[in-house]
Amino acid sequence: xxxxxxxxxxxxxxxxxxxxxxxxxxxxxxxxxxxxxxxxxxxxxxxxxxxxxxxxxxxxxxxxxxxxxxxxxxxxxxxxxxxxxxxxxxxxxxxxxxxxxxxxxxxxxxxxxxxxxxxxxxxxxxxxxxxxxxxxxxxxxxxxxxxxxxxxxxxxxxxxxxxxxxxxxxxxxxxxxxxxxxxxxxxxxxxxxxxxxxxxxxxxxxxxxxxxxxxxxxxxxxxxxxxxxxxxxxxxxxxxxxxxxxxxxxxxxxxxxxxxxxxxxxxxxxxxxxxxxxxxxxxxxxxxxxxxxxxxxxxxxxxxxxxxxxxxxxxxxxxxxxxxxxxxxxxxxxxxxxxxxxxxxxxxxxxxxxxxxxxxxxxxxxxxxxxxxxxxxxxxxxxxxxxxxxxxxxxxxxxxxxxxxxxxxxxxxxxxxxxxxxxxxxxxxxxxxxxxxxxxxxxxxxxxxxxxxxxxxxxxxxxxxxxxxxxxxxxxxxxxxxxxxxxxxxxxxxxxxxxxxxxxxxxxxxxxxxxxxxxxxxxxxxxxxxxxxxxxxxxxxxxxxxxxxxxxxxxxxxxxxxxxxxxxxxxxxxxxxxxxxxxxxxxxxxxxxxxxxxxxxxxxxxxxxxxxxxxxxxxxxxxxxxxxxxxxxxxxxxxxxxxxxxxxxxxxxxxxxxxxxxxxxxxxxxxxxxxxxxxxxxxxxxxxxxxxxxxxxxxxxxxxxxxxxxxxxxxxxxxxxxxxxxxxxxxxxxxxxxxxxxxxxxxxxxxxxxxxxxxxxxxxxxxxxxxxxxxxxxxxxxxxxxxxxxxxxxxxxxxxxxxxxxxxxxxxxxxxxxxxxxxxxxxxxxxxxxxx
Amino acid sequence: xxxxxxxxxxxxxxxxxxxxxxxxxxxxxxxxxxxxxxxxxxxxxxxxxxxxxxxxxxxxxxxxxxxxxxxxxxxxxxxxxxxxxxxxxxxxxxxxxxxxxxxxxxxxxxxxxxxxxxxxxxxxxxxxxxxxxxxxxxxxxxxxxx
Numbered sequence: 001x002x003x004x005x006x007x008x009x010x011x012x013x014x015x016x017x018x019x020x021x022x023x024x025x026x027x028x029x030x031x032x033x034x035x036x037x038x039x040x041x042x043x044x045x046x047x048x049x050x051x052x053x054x055x056x057x058x059x060x061x062x063x064x065x066x067x068x069x070x071x072x073x074x075x076x077x078x079x080x081x082x083x084x085x086x087x088x089x090x091x092x093x094x095x096x097x098x099x100x101x102x103x104x105x106x107x108x109x110x111x112x113x114x115x116x117x118x119x120x121x122x123x124x125x126x127x128x129x130x131x132x133x134x135x136x137x138x139x140x141x142x143x144x145x146x147x148x149x150x151x152x153x154x155x156x157x158x159x160x161x162x163x164x165x166x167x168x169x170x171x172x173x174x175x176x177x178x179x180x181x182x183x184x185x186x187x188x189x190x191x192x193x194x195x196x197x198x199x200x201x202x203x204x205x206x207x208x209x210x211x212x213x214x215x216x217x218x219x220x221x222x223x224x225x226x227x228x229x230x231x232x233x234x235x236x237x238x239x240x241x242x243x244x245x246x247x248x249x250x251x252x253x254x255x256x257x258x259x260x261x262x263x264x265x266x267x268x269x270x271x272x273x274x275x276x277x278x279x280x281x282x283x284x285x286x287x288x289x290x291x292x293x294x295x296x297x298x299x300x301x302x303x304x305x306x307x308x309x310x311x312x313x314x315x316x317x318x319x320x321x322x323x324x325x326x327x328x329x330x331x332x333x334x335x336x337x338x339x340x341x342x343x344x345x346x347x348x349x350x351x352x353x354x355x356x357x358x359x360x361x362x363x364x365x366x367x368x369x370x371x372x373x374x375x376x377x378x379x380x381x382x383x384x385x386x387x388x389x390x391x392x393x394x395x396x397x398x399x400x401x402x403x404x405x406x407x408x409x410x411x412x413x414x415x416x417x418x419x420x421x422x423x424x425x426x427x428x429x430x431x432x433x434x435x436x437x438x439x440x441x442x443x444x445x446x447x448x449x450x451x452x453x454x455x456x457x458x459x460x461x462x463x464x465x466x467x468x469x470x471x472x473x474x475x476x477x478x479x480x481x482x483x484x485x486x487x488x489x490x491x492x493x494x495x496x497x498x499x500x501x502x503x504x505x506x507x508x509x510x511x512x513x514x515x516x517x518x519x520x521x522x523x524x525x526x527x528x529x530x531x532x533x534x535x536x537x538x539x540x541x542x543x544x545x546x547x548x549x550x551x552x553x554x555x556x557x558x559x560x561x562x563x564x565x566x567x568x569x570x571x572x573x574x575x576x577x578x579x580x581x582x583x584x585x586x587x588x589x590x591x592x593x594x595x596x597x598x599x600x601x602x603x604x605x606x607x608x609x610x611x612x613x614x615x616x617x618x619x620x621x622x623x624x625x626x627x628x629x630x631x632x633x634x635x636x637x638x639x640x641x642x643x644x645x646x647x648x649x650x651x652x653x654x655x656x657x658x659x660x661x662x663x664x665x666x667x668x669x670x671x672x673x674x675x676x677x678x679x680x681x682x683x684x685x686x687x688x689x690x691x692x693x694x695x696x697x698x699x700x701x702x703x704x705x706x707x708x709x710x711x712x713x714x715x716x717x718x719x720x721x722x723x724x725x726x727x728x729x730x731x732x733x734x735x736x737x738x739x740x741x742x743x744x745x746x747x748x749x750x751x752x753x754x755x756x757x758x759x760x761x762x763x764x765x766x767x768x769x770x771x772x773x774x775x776x777x778x779x780x781x782x783x784x785x786x787x788x789x790x791x792x793x794x795x796x797x798x799x800x801x802x803x804x805x806x807x808x809x810x811x812x813x814x815x816x817x818x819x820x821x822x823x824x825x826x827x828x829x830x831x832x833x834x835x836x
Numbered sequence: 837x838x839x840x841x842x843x844x845x846x847x848x849x850x851x852x853x854x855x856x857x858x859x860x861x862x863x864x865x866x867x868x869x870x871x872x873x874x875x876x877x878x879x880x881x882x883x884x885x886x887x888x889x890x891x892x893x894x895x896x897x898x899x900x901x902x903x904x905x906x907x908x909x910x911x912x913x914x915x916x917x918x919x920x921x922x923x924x925x926x927x928x929x930x931x932x933x934x935x936x937x938x939x940x941x942x943x944x945x946x947x948x949x950x951x952x953x954x955x956x957x958x959x960x961x962x963x964x965x966x967x968x969x970x971x972x973x974x975x976x977x978x979x980x981x982x
Contacts, residue, residue, distance in 0.1 A: 063924045063952030123951070148917075151926060151949065299953055733837050733955060741956035 025530040025540055026771065029708035032526045033540075034262075034519075034547070043262035044547075046217035049232045051291035054219070055084060057280055058138035059294075060128040060145045061304060062120035065156075065374040065736015066168070067149035069118060069127060077130055077144040082137035085283055086145065088128045089115035095282055096248045099275070103345045104489040107177035110169045110372075112340045114248075114275040114282075120149070121168050121339035122376050123738050124303030126275075131283045131292055154374040154736035158312045158334040161371040168339060168372045177337075178345040178370045178488065182352060182664055184427035185363030187319075190328030194319035195835040198403045201825035203395055205388040206806040207310040207336070207730040210381055210720070211748040212520070214264025215296035216273040216305055220280035224289040228255040229281045234263040236518045237271040237561030238551055240343075244274045249281060261548035266520040267382040267720070268563055269306040272342045302741045306379025307730045309347050310336040311388040318396055319363075321836045324406045324414055328363035329396060335370040335388070338377040345370050347378070347385035349484045353477040353668040354386045355428045357393040358437050359415040362427050374736040380563060382720060383476070387781035390474045391805055394785035398470070402796050403829045408471050408789055409445070413438055416473070423767065429665035430477075432672045433702075433774065434764040437473055440676035440698045444471070447758040448678045448696035457680075461797070466683040467693070468794025471676070472786030476701070478565030478775025479670035481656040487664050497566070497654040497670070498557040501574035503532060503582045504647040506544075507631045509610070509623030511536060511582070513545040516555035517571040518562040522777060523709040527568070528575050530705060531771075535579035537603040538610045557651060565775035568705055569671055570652050573770055577650030585644045586612060586626050592638055593621045593629060655768070671766045671774035673701040677718070677786040683794050688816065689809035690726055690791060696758040697782065703765045703772035710776060711759055717779025718757060723749030725787040729806045801825050837955050839966045841946040845974060847981040848939040854981055855909035858931050858942075861901055864914075867976035869969040872896065888920060890961050893954065895921035909933060923952020942977070946970060 037043050074086040098111045111117075116125045128145050132138035155161045155168065161175040168175055191197060219232040229251065235241045238258040246253045263270070280292045296305065316331040337344040348370050355364070383390075401411035416437040417424050424432040445451075453469055460467040483495035502514040513528050525547060529540035536543075549555070559570075583603065590612035591598045602615050606622065613620035629637055630646050637644075659666025680694040697718050704710045727747045731739045740746040765772030784805050791812070792802040799819035804811065818824040847854060857863050861882040865874040872885040881902045888897045899918035906912050913930035926949040934941050948966055955962070 065951070123953075149924070151951070302956075303953065735837060735949065735951060737837060737951055737955035738953070739956050741953045745956050 023534065025533040026705050027703070028530065028706065030526060030530060030540060030706055032523045032709065033529065034523060034525050038262065045214055045262050045264060046219060046232050046234055047295050049219055051219060051221065054291040054293055055131050055133060055287060056135040056138045057283055057292050057294040058130045058135065058142040059126040059300070060130070060142045060147065061300070062116065062123060062125040062127055062149070064120055064149055064151055065123050065154035065732070066152040067120050068152060069116065069120065070148040070150055072128060073146040074128060077141040080137065080141040080144055082133040083130060083141045084133070084287055085131040086128065086141070087115070089113060089117040092279070092282065093117045096278060097250070099244045099248050101341060102485065102489060102492060103178055103341055104491070105178070106172035106174050107341055107345060109172040110177070110341060111171065112342070114278045119152070122304070122374050123736055124300065124376060125339065126304070129279055129283065131287065135295070154734065156373055156375065156732050156734060156736060158310070158336045158371055158373065161336070161373045162334060162369065168374065175371045175373070176369050177341060177372060178348050179368065181365065181367045182355070182428065183365040185328070187328040187330055187363040187365045190363040191317070191319045193836050194327050195322040195832055196320045196404060197830040198318045198320065198400050199828040200316040200318065200396060200399055201801065201803060201827070203313040203316065203392060204804045205311040205391050206804060207307050207375070208724045208728045208806070209307045209730055210265065210267035210269050211743070211746070212265030212267065212270070215298060215301040216270055216276060217295045218273070218277050218280045219291050219293045220277065220284045221291040222281055222285040222289045227251065228257065231256065231258045231277060233258055233277060234260055234266065234270055235273055235277065236263065236266045236268070236520055237563050238518065238549065239556070239558050239560040240271060241274040241277060245278055248278055257552050259548065259550045260518050263518070263520040268380040268384055271561070271563060272306045272377065272379040298743065299741050302746060303738055304376055306381070307338065307376045308381030309378045309385060309388060313392050316396065318400055320400060320404065324400065324404050324411050326359060326361040326397070326400070326415055329361060330365045332367040333369070335368070336373050336375070337370055338375045339372060340377045341372070342377050343380050344378065345488050346485060349487045350385035350480070351389035352428055352664070353430055353480065354390055354475045355430065356426050357390050358417060358473045358475060358674065359393065359397065360417050361415070364427065375732055376730070376738070382717065383778045383781040386475065386477055387784065390780055391785050391788070394472055394474070395788060395802070398789045398792055399801065399827055402792065403827045408793065409441060412441065412471060412473060429659065429667060430669060431667045433670070433766040433768050435672060435674050435700060436762060436764050437674060437676065439762055440674060440700060441471065441473070443760050443762060444676050444678045444696045444698045447698065447760050448680065448694050450678070453680050453694065464685065466685060466794040466798065467680065468790040468792065469678065469680050470786050470789025470791070470793050471678050472782045472789055474675050474780030474782045474785055476565050476673040476675065476776055476778050476780045477669035477671070478673060479569045479654050480564040480566070481654065481659070481666070481668050482559065483656060483658040483666065484668045486661050487659060490661050495658045496656045497570055498559050498651055499570040499574040500555045500557050500560070500649060500651045501571065501578045502553065502555050502647065502649045503575060503578035505582060505586065505623060505627045507627055509625070509627040511543050511623070513543060513575060514553045514555045515545065515549060515571070516557070516560055516574055517567050518549045520562060522562070522567060522713065523706065524567055524571065527572060527705045527709065531572050531576050532579045535576065535583055536610065538605050542610055554649065565673065565778045567775065568701070568773040569769050569775050570654060572705065572773070574650050574652040576770060577652060578648045581648035581650055582646065585646055585648065588641055589626045589629055589644060590621045592641060593625065594619050670768050671702065673699070673774040673776040675699050675780055675782040677782040679783070679786045679790040681787060681790040681794060683791065683812055687809055688813040690807065690812065692722070692755040695755040696760070699761045699776065700764055701776035702769070702774035703763055704761070705771070705773055710761065713777040714759060714779065715757060717777065718783055719749050719754055721779060721781045721783030722754065722787065724781065725784045725805065726807060727753065799824055801827065837962060838947065838949045839963055841967065841970050842944065843974065844941055844943040845978055846936050846939060846941050847978065849981045851933040851935060851940045852909040854933055854940045854942060855912060857981060859903055859906055859908065859912040861903070865901065867973055867980060869972045884916070890965055893921050893957060897921070897925070899925065899927065905930070920954065922954030922957060923950055925950050944974070
């Protein structure tokens with residue numbers, strides 16, 4: 001097996017010489033500056049923040065998946081030592097409006113309050129809050145709250161929910177909160193001319209989540225003086241949170257200040273913690289503005305923070321020509337968003353960013369609906385909504401390959417969008433910026449030693465071993481166009497995408513960056529410094545980057561947050577723009593100070609540190625002097641420089657248009673990073689435990705800002721995906737009990753479960769971004785697709801179809817047992833002679 | 837998670853005696869495994885406290901028990917609801933009595949619905965535990981009615 005065949009690709013590029021060179025620092029594997037504090041335990045997380053007179057909130061949560069609240073007796077809790085406040089859902093409902101709903105129709109009828117009022121809709125649904133002087137007093141008192149419930153039948157299965165025999169939200173009149181058909185091309189004609197039609201049985205993408213080290217955490221302080229709210233929070237999408245908090249709490253958005261500092265992971269699911277932000281703020285207001293802290297426990301996080309979307313794929317038919325080229329796909333998809341929509345139904349369109357995946361088919365008909373069920377509400381978990389669809393497409397192409405006897409690598413090659421076709425417009429109007437999937441496949445095969453494994457597999461099969469080799473090709477669409485929300489709800493007041501950033505020269509001449517993003521471990525501080533360093537022609541260590549986010553710093557737009565794989569594009573372009581503005585202002589001041597023309601100046605580092613100098617001379621002015629002239633010595637400045645602030649804000653607006661709502665057509669995302677993984681897996685014939693024998697991951701995120709950070713994110717996303725594929729599942733029993741509410745049961749992946757990852761990357765620069773970079777980091781759940789394909793390859797001879805995204809030893813045992821009993825799901829292939 | 841059990845046993849006592857025993861929570865409840873106390877509560881209910889646990893999860897369960905159905909001397913049914921460590925339990929136990937020779941035949945049914953995070957922690961252990969405790973209860977009943 002070739003060892004680290006991509007090493008040459010990974011070698012850091014040599015910096016181009018010369019100050020101000022556009023790529024001296026961008027592209028370098030500079031060590032993450034955040035590590036300086038994080039690995040030494042010096043990070044500042046919400047729980048590290050202590051406020052004078054701070055109180056602590058605990059929540060009483062439903063043990064039932066679905067039940068009516070008959071009575072709540074809070075008297076004992078209220079009388080407990082140190083307790084200052086006990087509220088039930090009715091108390092809270094009297095003080096707030098329900099959160100806004102993004103959806104139209106039945107979805108708009110959902111009443112979502114921070115605490116359950118009349119019914120609990122999932123296990124962990126909060127029904128009462130307690131605020132006390134200590135977290136222990138609050139937790140003890142919460143146990144004293146007596147809630148009398150009338151258990152109701154729970155709805156767990158998507159098809160059962162769609163049947164509406166039991167309703168969650170009676171006012172909506174249905175559990176189906178959104179549905180529509182996405183039809184492009186002429187699928188009926190394609191099916192008529194197909195040489196093969198493959199009928200695929202029901203597929204199911206399971207529910208899993210992220211397990212950030214730091215759970216949700218909030219401190220709220222209601223400032224009585226100006227009726228404003230101060231938050232210390234780890235919410236990763238403040239612009240979204242405030243749009244829910246403001247109307248519910250009756251305060252203007254500018255009255256809500258959100259600060260983040262270090263965040264211990266997130267992966268999207270902290271976007272929807274705003275109900276708890278509302279509770280903490282209301283409690284603070286009630287308690288004369290005393291700060292109220294809430295730190296989620298691990299079990300609370302597992303039960304009631306947010307899970308990833310679960311999706312069921314039904315009635316799938318695939319039309320193929322005689323060579324295995326997909327002509328059309330028809331299918332019915334039911335997305336399960338749990339008990340409350342919250343960020344949904346945005347997921348009902350976000351999957352369409354990658355409608356054809358990496359493939360060329362032009363005809364399709366997807367009937368898409370979203371239902372509510374008695375499970376934890378979903379949040380935009382890493383790879384949100386796209387990964388479910390991409391998994392579906394990968395299962396489709398993989399199963400079609402098996403059905404037609406075309407190897408997995410070959411059927412993909414026949415169907416991939418060709419490199420020469422980029423920029424590629426998909427059937428629904430998305431524009432894939434760049435890519436080279438065949439080259440990625442070739443590199444991944446080289447990394448893993450494809451031919452050698454094929455020989456080993458053949459030899460192993462003769463010995464009766466179940467060894468499979470699988471490929472997963474996936475996309476990580478980044479920098480989303482919020483105009484797609486209008487396809488969900490034509491009245492949704494969203495479109496486009498923007499990010500703000502500030503770069504300033506401070507009073508002592510130090511360049512400082514204020515991020516308009518909410519980093520949670522992605523290395524934003526490091527890459528921001530690299531970009532500014534290139535603009536100003538000074539080393540990154542000379543650039544200060546303020547950790548975290550603060551809405552009061554005015555680095556805020558309606559899209560502010562970190563989500564949708566976009567910082568490398570939207571965040572860094574905003575920073576780059578602000579840095580260019582600062583550079584221009586500095587050049588004007590320097591020209592005045594030096595008596596030179598701006599075009600004769602250059603930026604660099606001189607004997608007295610960073611400076612602006614006249615090219616070819618020793619005449620220079622350093623940053624301290626430039627700042628001094630503007631901030632404290634400005635009587636020396638000419639009047640023509642009165643507009644110079646050295647405090648430069650830039651807003652990046654991605655080049656989007658509002659999609660055509662009627663046709664569901666338009667560009668929904670700016671960049672398309674890609675991942676191609678290959679796994680070799682053996683399923684033990686005695687224990688049925690799957691074991692990864694080899695794993696290769698190839699990434700293409702355009703031009704890389706920091707290759708080391710990219711590789712780290714690929715490792716992280718791969719680990720997350722492997723855990724999801726083989727270990728992690730938020731499964732529920734028929735009554736709505738979550739069967740994995742601790743790490744002992746959920747078994748999140750650890751370093752010990754990770755295979756040796758053979759990593760490689762290619763670069764197909766994006767033509768749509770200033771740097772050629774594409775957003776990345778979500779990974780598109782590539783391992784879920786890849787492992788499914790490898791297991792399929794291993795077990796197809798045993799009559800097993802891989803129809804679920806989660807495959808533990810236990811489920812594989814049952815699948816094989818079903819196959820042996822002749823009860824396994826089966827493919828059906830129509831072969832039509834004389835067709836194309 | 838829901839468990840249902842059913843069975844029958846014979847006793848030498850007459851149906852009226854068996855009924856009088858079964859329908860009196862003060863006499864019936866102490867036979868429950870890990871019984872701690874029984875107290876009369878408002879509305880004719882009883883609060884039965886049990887020391888229950890599984891693996892490392894132990895605590896006191898306070899079950900509000902009431903006689904839901906009474907048709908002496910043929911039928912009685914209890915319903916109970918309460919907090920258990922890590923969750924809540926809803927219980928129902930019914931007894932149908934019929935003469936059998938000189939004594940009685942007790943046909944019993946039991947249903948327990950357990951909800952809460954206990955299911956996550958110990959779901960797989962609950963059914964065997966419930967079965968074991970039920971066997972203890974039935975053996976206790978047989979002994980008490982012998």
